[in-house]
């Protein structure tokens with residue numbers, strides 16, 4: 088039997104305290120504790136803490152979430168072209184992704200519930216995949232602009248169009 092190895096990771100997060108107006112580090116015993124427990128200011132014991140996240144770590148955690156999307160699974164949930172399946176799917180995707188991906192799944196879910204049949208329901212899994220991949224590309228590019236600059240897209244027809252056009256109307260002037 089395979090042995091389960093538990094990795095212990097004790098996260099420290101930065102917060103702004105609304106009570107003492109200080110920026111403080113709060114230590115948690117685990118990631119789940121950090122997610123479920125209310126953070127308390129180590130300076131004044133206040134509870135009005137707002138998590139401070141750098142753009143970098145925010146992007147990194149979004150990228151991780153995007154990487155974890157199982158597109159085959161998501162597509163399978165929409166099989167059968169059933170409006171009710173779409174409603175549940177879109178409602179959930181909307182809650183999870185509308186804000187970060189700029190999509191409107193939640194609105195489409197509500198419209199479906201109201202009896203409409205939005206055109207976006209067709210190929211919704213494909214559209215979802217497009218938005219996810221587009222965002223991943225954008226975040227990866229932002230995180231590592233140099234890598235993207237070095238591996239610039241090579242136009243396979245470039246050579247063809249760059250080829251000097253032979254002028255046959257006159258001979259070259261000497």
Ligand SMILES: [Zn+2]
Pocket residue numbers: 104105106107108109128129130131132133
């Ligand atoms: Zn405080």
